[in-house]
Amino acid sequence: MSGGTNNFGVAGSSKQSGSAGTGSAGTGDALSWTDKFMGMNEYTETKVLAATLGGDVRGKSNAWCARFVNKALESAGGKGTGSAVANSFQRWGLSVDPSKVSRNDVLLQTKGLGYNQPGGHVGLATGETRMNNGKLQLKMRAGNDNDSVREHWIDADKNLMVRRGNPAVPAGITSQVPPSSMIQNVPQPSAIRGDASMGLMRGGGGPVAIHINGSSHDPEALATLVQRRVDESMNWRTHDTASEYT
Structure with missing residues:
Protein backbone atom coordinates (compact mmCIF):
# COMPACT_ATOMS: atom_id res chain seq x y z
CA MET A 1 0.00 0.00 0.00
CA SER A 2 1.24 3.41 -0.92
CA GLY A 3 1.21 6.43 1.32
CA GLY A 4 1.48 4.78 4.73
CA THR A 5 -2.03 3.44 5.27
CA ASN A 6 -3.54 -0.05 5.23
CA ASN A 7 -7.15 1.10 5.45
CA PHE A 8 -9.46 0.75 2.47
CA GLY A 9 -12.66 2.52 1.51
CA VAL A 10 -11.75 6.21 1.53
CA ALA A 11 -14.42 8.07 -0.41
CA GLY A 12 -13.47 9.80 -3.63
CA SER A 13 -14.37 10.46 -7.25
CA SER A 14 -11.69 8.85 -9.39
CA LYS A 15 -12.80 7.86 -12.88
CA GLN A 16 -11.50 5.43 -15.42
CA SER A 17 -9.19 7.27 -17.79
CA GLY A 18 -9.49 6.50 -21.49
CA SER A 19 -6.03 7.74 -22.33
CA ALA A 20 -3.11 5.45 -22.97
CA GLY A 21 0.02 5.71 -20.88
CA THR A 22 3.45 4.17 -20.86
CA GLY A 23 4.28 0.75 -19.55
CA SER A 24 3.80 -2.84 -20.63
CA ALA A 25 2.86 -6.11 -19.00
CA GLY A 26 5.44 -8.15 -20.90
CA THR A 27 4.82 -11.60 -22.30
CA GLY A 28 5.20 -13.62 -19.12
CA ASP A 29 2.82 -14.32 -16.25
CA ALA A 30 3.39 -11.72 -13.57
CA LEU A 31 0.92 -13.33 -11.20
CA SER A 32 2.80 -16.63 -11.20
CA TRP A 33 5.92 -14.81 -9.97
CA THR A 34 3.99 -13.71 -6.88
CA ASP A 35 3.01 -17.28 -5.91
CA LYS A 36 6.13 -17.85 -3.83
CA PHE A 37 5.38 -14.78 -1.72
CA MET A 38 1.77 -15.65 -0.86
CA GLY A 39 1.14 -15.25 2.86
CA MET A 40 4.45 -13.56 3.58
CA ASN A 41 4.27 -10.80 6.16
CA GLU A 42 6.44 -7.70 6.27
CA TYR A 43 7.45 -8.42 9.88
CA THR A 44 7.97 -12.19 9.79
CA GLU A 45 9.55 -12.40 6.31
CA THR A 46 11.24 -9.03 6.34
CA LYS A 47 14.56 -10.16 4.89
CA VAL A 48 13.03 -11.97 1.92
CA LEU A 49 10.65 -9.17 0.99
CA ALA A 50 13.22 -6.42 1.53
CA ALA A 51 15.81 -8.22 -0.59
CA THR A 52 13.28 -8.77 -3.37
CA LEU A 53 11.88 -5.23 -3.39
CA GLY A 54 15.13 -3.38 -2.77
CA GLY A 55 14.40 -1.81 0.59
CA ASP A 56 12.72 -2.05 3.97
CA VAL A 57 9.05 -3.04 3.97
CA ARG A 58 8.23 -2.53 7.63
CA GLY A 59 5.85 0.10 8.88
CA LYS A 60 3.68 2.76 7.34
CA SER A 61 6.65 4.76 6.09
CA ASN A 62 7.75 1.90 3.82
CA ALA A 63 4.77 1.34 1.56
CA TRP A 64 5.50 -1.53 -0.81
CA CYS A 65 2.35 -2.49 -2.75
CA ALA A 66 3.48 -0.53 -5.83
CA ARG A 67 7.02 -1.89 -5.50
CA PHE A 68 5.56 -5.40 -5.44
CA VAL A 69 3.54 -4.81 -8.64
CA ASN A 70 6.50 -3.22 -10.41
CA LYS A 71 8.67 -6.22 -9.55
CA ALA A 72 6.02 -8.67 -10.73
CA LEU A 73 5.68 -6.85 -14.06
CA GLU A 74 9.45 -6.80 -14.45
CA SER A 75 9.58 -10.56 -13.87
CA ALA A 76 7.19 -11.00 -16.80
CA GLY A 77 9.33 -8.87 -19.10
CA GLY A 78 7.16 -5.81 -18.67
CA LYS A 79 7.76 -2.31 -17.41
CA GLY A 80 5.91 -0.73 -14.53
CA THR A 81 6.02 2.85 -13.32
CA GLY A 82 9.22 2.56 -11.30
CA SER A 83 7.47 4.40 -8.49
CA ALA A 84 6.62 3.33 -4.94
CA VAL A 85 3.40 5.37 -5.15
CA ALA A 86 0.34 3.28 -6.04
CA ASN A 87 -1.39 6.15 -7.84
CA SER A 88 1.48 6.36 -10.30
CA PHE A 89 -0.39 3.57 -12.09
CA GLN A 90 -3.22 5.94 -13.01
CA ARG A 91 -1.33 6.69 -16.23
CA TRP A 92 0.14 3.26 -16.82
CA GLY A 93 -0.96 1.23 -19.83
CA LEU A 94 -4.54 1.31 -21.07
CA SER A 95 -7.84 1.71 -19.28
CA VAL A 96 -10.02 -1.41 -19.19
CA ASP A 97 -13.67 -1.77 -18.21
CA PRO A 98 -13.81 -3.74 -14.92
CA SER A 99 -16.26 -6.20 -16.46
CA LYS A 100 -13.56 -7.14 -18.98
CA VAL A 101 -10.76 -7.64 -16.49
CA SER A 102 -8.11 -10.25 -17.29
CA ARG A 103 -5.39 -12.02 -15.35
CA ASN A 104 -2.37 -9.76 -14.75
CA ASP A 105 -4.28 -6.51 -15.25
CA VAL A 106 -3.34 -3.87 -12.68
CA LEU A 107 -6.05 -3.03 -10.14
CA LEU A 108 -5.68 0.41 -8.62
CA GLN A 109 -7.75 1.65 -5.72
CA THR A 110 -7.22 5.39 -6.03
CA LYS A 111 -9.06 6.33 -2.83
CA GLY A 112 -10.34 9.34 -4.78
CA LEU A 113 -6.83 10.76 -4.99
CA GLY A 114 -5.08 12.17 -8.06
CA TYR A 115 -2.20 10.93 -10.14
CA ASN A 116 0.94 10.19 -8.12
CA GLN A 117 -0.68 11.17 -4.82
CA PRO A 118 0.19 8.87 -1.90
CA GLY A 119 -2.62 6.93 -0.25
CA GLY A 120 -3.88 4.49 -2.87
CA HIS A 121 -3.45 0.74 -3.11
CA VAL A 122 -2.44 -1.38 -6.11
CA GLY A 123 -2.27 -5.05 -6.98
CA LEU A 124 -2.77 -7.56 -9.78
CA ALA A 125 -6.01 -9.06 -11.03
CA THR A 126 -6.39 -12.84 -10.88
CA GLY A 127 -9.00 -12.58 -13.61
CA GLU A 128 -11.76 -13.85 -11.31
CA THR A 129 -15.00 -11.89 -10.92
CA ARG A 130 -18.23 -12.31 -9.03
CA MET A 131 -21.46 -10.51 -8.25
CA ASN A 132 -22.03 -9.74 -4.58
CA ASN A 133 -25.25 -8.07 -3.51
CA GLY A 134 -25.74 -6.87 -7.06
CA LYS A 135 -22.24 -5.38 -7.29
CA LEU A 136 -19.34 -6.53 -9.45
CA GLN A 137 -16.28 -7.58 -7.51
CA LEU A 138 -12.80 -8.49 -8.75
CA LYS A 139 -10.24 -10.64 -7.00
CA MET A 140 -6.94 -8.84 -6.38
CA ARG A 141 -3.58 -10.17 -5.24
CA ALA A 142 -1.42 -7.50 -3.64
CA GLY A 143 1.53 -6.85 -1.40
CA ASN A 144 1.26 -4.73 1.74
CA ASP A 145 -2.36 -5.84 2.02
CA ASN A 146 -2.82 -5.93 5.78
CA ASP A 147 1.00 -6.06 5.92
CA SER A 148 1.09 -9.24 3.82
CA VAL A 149 0.86 -10.68 0.32
CA ARG A 150 -2.67 -11.95 -0.03
CA GLU A 151 -5.81 -12.08 -2.17
CA HIS A 152 -9.19 -10.57 -1.50
CA TRP A 153 -12.29 -9.38 -3.34
CA ILE A 154 -12.66 -5.68 -4.07
CA ASP A 155 -15.64 -3.70 -5.35
CA ALA A 156 -15.54 -2.39 -8.90
CA ASP A 157 -16.63 1.05 -7.71
CA LYS A 158 -15.85 4.57 -8.86
CA ASN A 159 -12.49 4.51 -7.06
CA LEU A 160 -11.19 1.46 -8.89
CA MET A 161 -9.08 1.70 -12.04
CA VAL A 162 -8.30 -1.34 -14.14
CA ARG A 163 -5.17 -0.79 -16.22
CA ARG A 164 -3.71 -3.13 -18.83
CA GLY A 165 -0.14 -2.96 -20.06
CA ASN A 166 0.55 -1.89 -23.63
CA PRO A 167 1.26 -4.81 -25.98
CA ALA A 168 4.90 -5.79 -26.12
CA VAL A 169 6.73 -5.12 -29.40
CA PRO A 170 7.89 -8.45 -30.87
CA ALA A 171 11.63 -8.85 -30.86
CA GLY A 172 13.30 -8.04 -34.16
CA ILE A 173 10.69 -5.62 -35.50
CA THR A 174 12.89 -2.56 -35.12
CA SER A 175 16.24 -4.31 -34.99
CA GLN A 176 15.98 -5.30 -38.66
CA VAL A 177 15.72 -1.75 -39.95
CA PRO A 178 19.14 -0.76 -41.35
CA PRO A 179 20.71 2.49 -40.15
CA SER A 180 20.44 5.51 -42.43
Whole structure:
Protein backbone atom coordinates (compact mmCIF):
# COMPACT_ATOMS: atom_id res chain seq x y z
CA MET A 1 0.00 0.00 0.00
CA SER A 2 1.24 3.41 -0.92
CA GLY A 3 1.21 6.43 1.32
CA GLY A 4 1.48 4.78 4.73
CA THR A 5 -2.03 3.44 5.27
CA ASN A 6 -3.54 -0.05 5.23
CA ASN A 7 -7.15 1.10 5.45
CA PHE A 8 -9.46 0.75 2.47
CA GLY A 9 -12.66 2.52 1.51
CA VAL A 10 -11.75 6.21 1.53
CA ALA A 11 -14.42 8.07 -0.41
CA GLY A 12 -13.47 9.80 -3.63
CA SER A 13 -14.37 10.46 -7.25
CA SER A 14 -11.69 8.85 -9.39
CA LYS A 15 -12.80 7.86 -12.88
CA GLN A 16 -11.50 5.43 -15.42
CA SER A 17 -9.19 7.27 -17.79
CA GLY A 18 -9.49 6.50 -21.49
CA SER A 19 -6.03 7.74 -22.33
CA ALA A 20 -3.11 5.45 -22.97
CA GLY A 21 0.02 5.71 -20.88
CA THR A 22 3.45 4.17 -20.86
CA GLY A 23 4.28 0.75 -19.55
CA SER A 24 3.80 -2.84 -20.63
CA ALA A 25 2.86 -6.11 -19.00
CA GLY A 26 5.44 -8.15 -20.90
CA THR A 27 4.82 -11.60 -22.30
CA GLY A 28 5.20 -13.62 -19.12
CA ASP A 29 2.82 -14.32 -16.25
CA ALA A 30 3.39 -11.72 -13.57
CA LEU A 31 0.92 -13.33 -11.20
CA SER A 32 2.80 -16.63 -11.20
CA TRP A 33 5.92 -14.81 -9.97
CA THR A 34 3.99 -13.71 -6.88
CA ASP A 35 3.01 -17.28 -5.91
CA LYS A 36 6.13 -17.85 -3.83
CA PHE A 37 5.38 -14.78 -1.72
CA MET A 38 1.77 -15.65 -0.86
CA GLY A 39 1.14 -15.25 2.86
CA MET A 40 4.45 -13.56 3.58
CA ASN A 41 4.27 -10.80 6.16
CA GLU A 42 6.44 -7.70 6.27
CA TYR A 43 7.45 -8.42 9.88
CA THR A 44 7.97 -12.19 9.79
CA GLU A 45 9.55 -12.40 6.31
CA THR A 46 11.24 -9.03 6.34
CA LYS A 47 14.56 -10.16 4.89
CA VAL A 48 13.03 -11.97 1.92
CA LEU A 49 10.65 -9.17 0.99
CA ALA A 50 13.22 -6.42 1.53
CA ALA A 51 15.81 -8.22 -0.59
CA THR A 52 13.28 -8.77 -3.37
CA LEU A 53 11.88 -5.23 -3.39
CA GLY A 54 15.13 -3.38 -2.77
CA GLY A 55 14.40 -1.81 0.59
CA ASP A 56 12.72 -2.05 3.97
CA VAL A 57 9.05 -3.04 3.97
CA ARG A 58 8.23 -2.53 7.63
CA GLY A 59 5.85 0.10 8.88
CA LYS A 60 3.68 2.76 7.34
CA SER A 61 6.65 4.76 6.09
CA ASN A 62 7.75 1.90 3.82
CA ALA A 63 4.77 1.34 1.56
CA TRP A 64 5.50 -1.53 -0.81
CA CYS A 65 2.35 -2.49 -2.75
CA ALA A 66 3.48 -0.53 -5.83
CA ARG A 67 7.02 -1.89 -5.50
CA PHE A 68 5.56 -5.40 -5.44
CA VAL A 69 3.54 -4.81 -8.64
CA ASN A 70 6.50 -3.22 -10.41
CA LYS A 71 8.67 -6.22 -9.55
CA ALA A 72 6.02 -8.67 -10.73
CA LEU A 73 5.68 -6.85 -14.06
CA GLU A 74 9.45 -6.80 -14.45
CA SER A 75 9.58 -10.56 -13.87
CA ALA A 76 7.19 -11.00 -16.80
CA GLY A 77 9.33 -8.87 -19.10
CA GLY A 78 7.16 -5.81 -18.67
CA LYS A 79 7.76 -2.31 -17.41
CA GLY A 80 5.91 -0.73 -14.53
CA THR A 81 6.02 2.85 -13.32
CA GLY A 82 9.22 2.56 -11.30
CA SER A 83 7.47 4.40 -8.49
CA ALA A 84 6.62 3.33 -4.94
CA VAL A 85 3.40 5.37 -5.15
CA ALA A 86 0.34 3.28 -6.04
CA ASN A 87 -1.39 6.15 -7.84
CA SER A 88 1.48 6.36 -10.30
CA PHE A 89 -0.39 3.57 -12.09
CA GLN A 90 -3.22 5.94 -13.01
CA ARG A 91 -1.33 6.69 -16.23
CA TRP A 92 0.14 3.26 -16.82
CA GLY A 93 -0.96 1.23 -19.83
CA LEU A 94 -4.54 1.31 -21.07
CA SER A 95 -7.84 1.71 -19.28
CA VAL A 96 -10.02 -1.41 -19.19
CA ASP A 97 -13.67 -1.77 -18.21
CA PRO A 98 -13.81 -3.74 -14.92
CA SER A 99 -16.26 -6.20 -16.46
CA LYS A 100 -13.56 -7.14 -18.98
CA VAL A 101 -10.76 -7.64 -16.49
CA SER A 102 -8.11 -10.25 -17.29
CA ARG A 103 -5.39 -12.02 -15.35
CA ASN A 104 -2.37 -9.76 -14.75
CA ASP A 105 -4.28 -6.51 -15.25
CA VAL A 106 -3.34 -3.87 -12.68
CA LEU A 107 -6.05 -3.03 -10.14
CA LEU A 108 -5.68 0.41 -8.62
CA GLN A 109 -7.75 1.65 -5.72
CA THR A 110 -7.22 5.39 -6.03
CA LYS A 111 -9.06 6.33 -2.83
CA GLY A 112 -10.34 9.34 -4.78
CA LEU A 113 -6.83 10.76 -4.99
CA GLY A 114 -5.08 12.17 -8.06
CA TYR A 115 -2.20 10.93 -10.14
CA ASN A 116 0.94 10.19 -8.12
CA GLN A 117 -0.68 11.17 -4.82
CA PRO A 118 0.19 8.87 -1.90
CA GLY A 119 -2.62 6.93 -0.25
CA GLY A 120 -3.88 4.49 -2.87
CA HIS A 121 -3.45 0.74 -3.11
CA VAL A 122 -2.44 -1.38 -6.11
CA GLY A 123 -2.27 -5.05 -6.98
CA LEU A 124 -2.77 -7.56 -9.78
CA ALA A 125 -6.01 -9.06 -11.03
CA THR A 126 -6.39 -12.84 -10.88
CA GLY A 127 -9.00 -12.58 -13.61
CA GLU A 128 -11.76 -13.85 -11.31
CA THR A 129 -15.00 -11.89 -10.92
CA ARG A 130 -18.23 -12.31 -9.03
CA MET A 131 -21.46 -10.51 -8.25
CA ASN A 132 -22.03 -9.74 -4.58
CA ASN A 133 -25.25 -8.07 -3.51
CA GLY A 134 -25.74 -6.87 -7.06
CA LYS A 135 -22.24 -5.38 -7.29
CA LEU A 136 -19.34 -6.53 -9.45
CA GLN A 137 -16.28 -7.58 -7.51
CA LEU A 138 -12.80 -8.49 -8.75
CA LYS A 139 -10.24 -10.64 -7.00
CA MET A 140 -6.94 -8.84 -6.38
CA ARG A 141 -3.58 -10.17 -5.24
CA ALA A 142 -1.42 -7.50 -3.64
CA GLY A 143 1.53 -6.85 -1.40
CA ASN A 144 1.26 -4.73 1.74
CA ASP A 145 -2.36 -5.84 2.02
CA ASN A 146 -2.82 -5.93 5.78
CA ASP A 147 1.00 -6.06 5.92
CA SER A 148 1.09 -9.24 3.82
CA VAL A 149 0.86 -10.68 0.32
CA ARG A 150 -2.67 -11.95 -0.03
CA GLU A 151 -5.81 -12.08 -2.17
CA HIS A 152 -9.19 -10.57 -1.50
CA TRP A 153 -12.29 -9.38 -3.34
CA ILE A 154 -12.66 -5.68 -4.07
CA ASP A 155 -15.64 -3.70 -5.35
CA ALA A 156 -15.54 -2.39 -8.90
CA ASP A 157 -16.63 1.05 -7.71
CA LYS A 158 -15.85 4.57 -8.86
CA ASN A 159 -12.49 4.51 -7.06
CA LEU A 160 -11.19 1.46 -8.89
CA MET A 161 -9.08 1.70 -12.04
CA VAL A 162 -8.30 -1.34 -14.14
CA ARG A 163 -5.17 -0.79 -16.22
CA ARG A 164 -3.71 -3.13 -18.83
CA GLY A 165 -0.14 -2.96 -20.06
CA ASN A 166 0.55 -1.89 -23.63
CA PRO A 167 1.26 -4.81 -25.98
CA ALA A 168 4.90 -5.79 -26.12
CA VAL A 169 6.73 -5.12 -29.40
CA PRO A 170 7.89 -8.45 -30.87
CA ALA A 171 11.63 -8.85 -30.86
CA GLY A 172 13.30 -8.04 -34.16
CA ILE A 173 10.69 -5.62 -35.50
CA THR A 174 12.89 -2.56 -35.12
CA SER A 175 16.24 -4.31 -34.99
CA GLN A 176 15.98 -5.30 -38.66
CA VAL A 177 15.72 -1.75 -39.95
CA PRO A 178 19.14 -0.76 -41.35
CA PRO A 179 20.71 2.49 -40.15
CA SER A 180 20.44 5.51 -42.43
CA SER A 181 24.19 5.39 -43.05
CA MET A 182 23.70 2.16 -44.96
CA ILE A 183 21.09 3.58 -47.31
CA GLN A 184 22.97 5.61 -49.92
CA ASN A 185 22.70 6.67 -53.56
CA VAL A 186 19.00 5.90 -53.80
CA PRO A 187 17.63 7.76 -56.86
CA GLN A 188 15.06 10.43 -56.06
CA PRO A 189 11.66 10.09 -57.76
CA SER A 190 12.54 13.07 -59.97
CA ALA A 191 15.51 11.13 -61.35
CA ILE A 192 13.23 8.51 -62.94
CA ARG A 193 11.42 9.98 -65.99
CA GLY A 194 8.88 8.66 -68.42
CA ASP A 195 11.57 7.70 -70.97
CA ALA A 196 13.09 5.32 -68.39
CA SER A 197 16.20 7.48 -67.96
CA MET A 198 17.90 7.73 -64.59
CA GLY A 199 21.14 8.93 -63.08
CA LEU A 200 23.25 6.64 -60.93
CA MET A 201 26.46 7.34 -59.07
CA ARG A 202 29.46 5.40 -60.35
CA GLY A 203 31.93 4.22 -57.78
CA GLY A 204 34.86 5.92 -59.48
CA GLY A 205 33.50 9.42 -59.78
CA GLY A 206 30.57 11.33 -61.31
CA PRO A 207 27.08 10.17 -62.26
CA VAL A 208 26.42 7.60 -64.94
CA ALA A 209 23.41 8.44 -67.09
CA ILE A 210 21.26 5.63 -68.41
CA HIS A 211 19.08 6.64 -71.39
CA ILE A 212 16.54 4.23 -72.79
CA ASN A 213 14.08 5.00 -75.54
CA GLY A 214 10.96 3.23 -74.39
CA SER A 215 8.61 4.23 -77.21
CA SER A 216 9.11 1.00 -79.13
CA HIS A 217 9.32 -1.62 -76.36
CA ASP A 218 6.83 -3.38 -74.14
CA PRO A 219 7.00 -2.82 -70.37
CA GLU A 220 8.62 -6.19 -69.63
CA ALA A 221 11.42 -5.59 -72.11
CA LEU A 222 11.95 -2.09 -70.70
CA ALA A 223 12.14 -3.43 -67.16
CA THR A 224 14.72 -6.02 -68.22
CA LEU A 225 16.75 -3.39 -70.01
CA VAL A 226 16.68 -0.99 -67.07
CA GLN A 227 17.81 -3.76 -64.74
CA ARG A 228 20.63 -4.66 -67.13
CA ARG A 229 21.86 -1.09 -67.29
CA VAL A 230 21.67 -0.72 -63.52
CA ASP A 231 23.70 -3.91 -63.14
CA GLU A 232 26.28 -2.63 -65.65
CA SER A 233 26.61 0.64 -63.75
CA MET A 234 26.98 -1.12 -60.41
CA ASN A 235 29.75 -3.27 -61.91
CA TRP A 236 31.70 -0.04 -62.34
CA ARG A 237 31.69 0.07 -66.18
CA THR A 238 33.75 3.01 -67.33
CA HIS A 239 31.89 3.64 -70.57
CA ASP A 240 28.43 3.14 -71.95
CA THR A 241 27.74 0.53 -74.60
CA ALA A 242 25.18 0.94 -77.29
CA SER A 243 21.95 -0.79 -76.58
CA GLU A 244 20.46 -3.21 -79.03
CA TYR A 245 17.17 -1.44 -78.43
CA THR A 246 18.30 2.09 -79.34
